[in-house]
Amino acid sequence: xxxxxxxxxxxxxxxxxxxxxxxxxxxxxxxxxxxxxxxxxxxxxxxxxxxxxxxxxxxxxxxxxxxxxxxxxxxxxxxxxxxxxxxxxxxxxxxxxxxxxxxxxxxxxxxxxxxxxxxxxxxxxxxxxxxxxxxxxxxxxxxxxxxxxxxxxxxxxxxxxxxxxxxxxxxxxxxxxxxxxxxxxxxxxxxxxxxxxxxxxxxxxxxxxxxxxxxxxxxxxxxxxxxxxxxxxxxxxxxxxxxxxxxxxxxxxxxxxxxxxxxxxxxxxxxxxxxxxxxxxxxxxxxxxxx
Numbered sequence: 001x002x003x004x005x006x007x008x009x010x011x012x013x014x015x016x017x018x019x020x021x022x023x024x025x026x027x028x029x030x031x032x033x034x035x036x037x038x039x040x041x042x043x044x045x046x047x048x049x050x051x052x053x054x055x056x057x058x059x060x061x062x063x064x065x066x067x068x069x070x071x072x073x074x075x076x077x078x079x080x081x082x083x084x085x086x087x088x089x090x091x092x093x094x095x096x097x098x099x100x101x102x103x104x105x106x107x108x109x110x111x112x113x114x115x116x117x118x119x120x121x122x123x124x125x126x127x128x129x130x131x132x133x134x135x136x137x138x139x140x141x142x143x144x145x146x147x148x149x150x151x152x153x154x155x156x157x158x159x160x161x162x163x164x165x166x167x168x169x170x171x172x173x174x175x176x177x178x179x180x181x182x183x184x185x186x187x188x189x190x191x192x193x194x195x196x197x198x199x200x201x202x203x204x205x206x207x208x209x210x211x212x213x214x215x216x217x218x219x220x221x222x223x224x225x226x227x228x229x230x231x232x233x234x235x236x237x238x239x240x241x242x243x244x245x246x247x248x249x250x251x252x253x254x255x256x257x258x259x260x261x262x263x264x265x266x267x268x269x270x271x272x273x274x275x276x277x278x279x280x281x282x283x284x285x286x287x288x289x290x291x
Contacts, residue, residue, distance in 0.1 A: 001031055001045035001071055005055065008065045008269075008276040014039030020062060027051075027058035037285035041276075045071070052266055063271040067280040069251055075281045076251055077228050079159050080219045082237030083170035083177055083191070085114075086255050087184060087274075089147045092176045093127060099138035100131055116240030116260040120171060121209040128194065132203025136196055139175050146176065148184065149255075151274030156185045157289035158278050159234075165226055169218045171211050171241050190218055212241040219245045236269075236277055237261070253277055 005028055009015045021033045021042055031045035046068075055066045084091045097106035106127050113123040156166050168181045170191040181189035193206035208214070215237075223230050231250035235242070238257045246252030246265050254265035255274070262268060269276045278288055 001047055003046040003049050004069050004071050004074065004282070005030065005044045005046050005050045006036070006041065006067045006069065006276075006280045006282075007044065008041045008067070008272045008279050009039065010063060010272050011040055011275070013063075015062065016040060016042055016064065020059070020064070023058040023060070024055055024066070027054045036279050036283070040285070041279040043282070065269050065272050065276050067253065067267040067269070067276065069267065069280050073231060073250060075162065075283075076159070076164060076234040077226055077232040078165040078167070078219075078222050078234070079156070080167050080169055080215070080222065080233060080235045080245060080249070081155075081186075082215070082239070082242050082255075083168055083180055084172050085238045086236055087149055087152045087168060088176075088180060089149050090145070092142060092146065092172050095145050096134070096138060096142045097127070097131065099141060100134050102130055106130060111258075114239035114241070115258040116243075120211040120241045124171065124192065124205060124209055124211070128201070128205045129203045131201050134201045136199060136201070139194075143176065143179060146180070148180075149274055151276070151278075152184050154289050155274045155277055158283060158287065160185060160187070161289060162287075165222055167218060167222055169210065169215050169245075171209075171215075171239075173205075190214070212244050215242060216244040216248060219248060234277060234281065236274075251277075251280060253280065 016039050025044050028046045028050040034043040050068050094107040097103045112118045113120050166186045168186040168189040170177050173194050174191045177189040177191040192210050195202045195204045230248045233249040234251040235245045235249035236253045236255050238255050240260050254261045254268045
């Protein structure tokens with residue numbers, strides 16, 4: 001079998017029933033399901049790339065994620081992950097804007113940029129410009145609001161335990177990526193640098209801006225450093241500036257993605273947490289490190 005379809009249900013519900021697995025198996029003309037976690041995750045070997053509309057029809061609306069992956073080279077040697085709305089639950093720039101009384105206005109721009117409706121570098125410069133004069137204390141206050149997405153620590157710890165290289169790359173800011181990388185265990189991080197005068201934000205960001213091209217370049221550079229191809233990479237993100245790296249990676253996964261991303265990426269996590277990216281690589285529940 002050249003492909004595997006991994007099905008993942010929310011951990012609390014453990015709702016992968018034999019009947020559901022059988023429906024999906026029949027839809028893809030696959031082999032016998034292989035359990036990865038009782039009631040939570042299972043593989044269905046497939047002779048060809050599964051037809052995802054048929055898979056979703058067979059799921060009959062169940063809150064189950066279905067991730068297709070090539071069977072060969074399934075476990076990845078590197079992970080490149082977006083931060084905002086992926087490794088952390090929210091958008092750090094939007095939360096920072098709240099301390100300037102501009103959250104709704106800036107969040108609206110963020111949403112359009114993440115759906116590919118605006119040029120990302122221009123949108124970032126505009127949003128940062130609106131924060132000119134904001135005291136640096138707002139950065140610490142924003143950090144106190146940051147919450148990790150369930151499964152984030154487990155994803156990084158498990159992949160690192162099996163020898164993978166891990167990089168956090170964000171169109172956000174190093175103030176946050178440095179802290180998130182330390183909290184979750186990423187090997188390295190890359191993001192934009194907010195400029196300040198020692199007391200307040202200047203309303204500018206250091207150039208060049210880390211965006212779509214920089215994320216792809218990061219994936220390719222890390223693969224080259226490891227002496228592997230991009231097919232050995234897992235990448236995960238939610239916004240339009242993640243699309244290039246998701247397309248290039250051997251396993252590109254859209255995490256609760258914006259519509260423009262969800263429409264283009266076959267492997268999606270819409271209902272479960274970041275452990276689903278481990279199941280998609282064939283890890284069993286016994287191999288996954290605690291979150």
